[in-house]
Amino acid sequence: MSEIADPVAEWIAGYRRAWQSNDPADIRALFTEDADYRTDPWVEPWHGHAQIVSGWLERRDEPGTTTFEWTPLAVTDAVAVVQGVTVYSNAPNYSNLWVIRLAEDGRAREFTEWWMNQSVPSASLLPS
Numbered sequence: 001m002s003e004i005a006d007p008v009a010e011w012i013a014g015y016r017r018a019w020q021s022n023d024p025a026d027i028r029a030l031f032t033e034d035a036d037y038r039t040d041p042w043v044e045p046w047h048g049h050a051q052i053v054s055g056w057l058e059r060r061d062e063p064g065t066t067t068f069e070w071t072p073l074a075v076t077d078a079v080a081v082v083q084g085v086t087v088y089s090n091a092p093n094y095s096n097l098w099v100i101r102l103a104e105d106g107r108a109r110e111f112t113e114w115w116m117n118q119s120v121p122s123a124s125l126l127p128s
Contacts, residue, residue: 007106008072008080016068022060024053031111032103038112065089070096085118092119 011030018026028049031037036045037052039059046055070084084096094115101110 007102008075008082008100011100011102011106011108012070012082018056019061019066019068020063022057022063024057027053027056030108032105032107032109035108036110037108038110061088065091068096070098086115092117094118 014026014030018030031049031052034048035052036047037055038045039055046052065088067087068084069087070082072080073083074081078101080098080100080102082096082098082100084098086094086096088094095118096116097114099110099112100108103109
């Protein structure tokens with residue numbers, strides 16, 4: 001990975017640590033105090049540490065139940081766009097798209113995630 005992607009790689013490594021630990025300190029360490037975390041379209045983002053930690057823990061995955069592979073699609077000084085795949089040990093897999101806006105200190109000031117379930121549709125849903 002290029003030098004410009006290193007802050008992104010470090011941030012994603014921290015995200016994975018928090019994903020695996022669900023430790024509020026690990027989660028807070030990823031975001032500026034006034035960060036916005038967008039999880040769903042047409043819904044207000046989680047704003048600030050308290051909402052981000054609370055929202056994260058309400059949707060948490062159990063430690064050790066996921067693997068995550070990623071690649072940067074675009075990285076500038078202002079924004080990183082990352083494509084990923086989340087594999088669950090006991091659930092569907094997901095394609096991910098993340099938009100990360102890092103502050104100068106390497107924490108995210110804005111984070112938006114989209115995910116798409118990779119499950120094969122039921123045969124009853126397929127056209128005949």
